[in-house]
Amino acid sequence: MTSADAAKLRGQVVLLAPDLQNLSDFEAALAAGWSPDPRRAGDTAYVSGKLPRLRQNRSKYLGELIAHGKPHTGSGPPPLTTRLFWIWNGEFCGSISLRFHAGTEELPPEISGHVGYSVVPWKQRNGHATTALKLLLAVAKKEGLDRIVILCDEDNHASRRVIERNGGELFMRGPHPSDRPDQIKLYFQLRPCATG
Numbered sequence: 223m224t225s226a227d228a229a230k231l232r233g234q235v236v237l238l239a240p241d242l243q244n245l246s247d248f249e250a251a252l253a254a255g256w257s258p259d260p261r262r263a264g265d266t267a268y269v270s271g272k273l274p275r276l277r278q279n280r281s282k283y284l285g286e287l288i289a290h291g292k293p294h295t296g297s298g299p300p301p302l303t304t305r306l307f308w309i310w311n312g313e314f315c316g317s318i319s320l321r322f323h324a325g326t327e328e329l330p331p332e333i334s335g336h337v338g339y340s341v342v343p344w345k346q347r348n349g350h351a352t353t354a355l356k357l358l359l360a361v362a363k364k365e366g367l368d369r370i371v372i373l374c375d376e377d378n379h380a381s382r383r384v385i386e387r388n389g390g391e392l393f394m395r396g397p398h399p400s401d402r403p404d405q406i407k408l409y410f411q412l413r414p415c416a417t418g
């Protein structure tokens with residue numbers, strides 16, 4: 223039995239590393255119109271543009287999805303590390319990612335916070351994003367991060383609640399270079415701990 227099967231039996235939400243076995247569930251979510259990028263929610267051209275590439279070469283697509291999580295071996299400044307996970311309760315619920323530079327809590331100015339997440343519409347309002355962020359905080363702690371920053375649009379009440387329920391403290395309000403100048407964001411800081 224895989225850890226995903228065990229989680230299903232227990233009715234738990236877990237974070238799964240994307241692999242070829244669970245890629246079909248991600249594919250089905252895309253085919254249903256879900257966007258893994260919250261900023262492209264409802265952008266059908268963006269979402270449907272991903273499907274042909276996935277179907278043309280599944281291994282290559284998967285490799286590209288998780289490439290940012292591989293250890294840096296080359297010379298020069300290290301690239302941003304991204305740890306991407308599926309939010310899973312026996313079925314695909316969405317995705318969550320942690321992005322960081324090893325050894326520092328600083329981020330390049332164009333990166334909008336350490337964490338991004340999105341839950342498929344048909345699984346929302348069940349506490350899945352709240353649980354997923356709790357689990358991701360434990361991952362962040364293991365990566366040596368003592369402080370992370372998460373941004374959300376000021377009118378994104380659901381995301382704000384997810385962050386606050388995980389101990390997020392509002393420390394700034396304003397635009398971010400990754401978005402339109404008139405899009406006000408809320409900046410939260412969180413202190414990862416080993417148990418999330």
Ligand SMILES: CC(C)(COP(=O)(O)OP(=O)(O)OC[C@H]1O[C@@H](n2cnc3c(N)ncnc32)[C@H](O)[C@@H]1OP(=O)(O)O)[C@@H](O)C(=O)NCCC(=O)NCCS
Nearest residue numbers: 260339340341346347348349350351352374379380381383
């Ligand atoms: C934000 C998002 C991830 C929340 O996912 P979720 O699994 O539904 O969240 P949860 O079930 O853990 O709910 C957390 C809180 O938000 C509230 N909430 C959820 N959806 C809501 C909505 N549409 N409007 C208002 N509150 C909402 C819940 O009631 C809960 O509040 P509570 O703790 O006071 O009970 C989901 O709405 C989503 O994917 N949105 C699009 C992508 C996005 O905005 N990502 C975040 C970018 S910063």
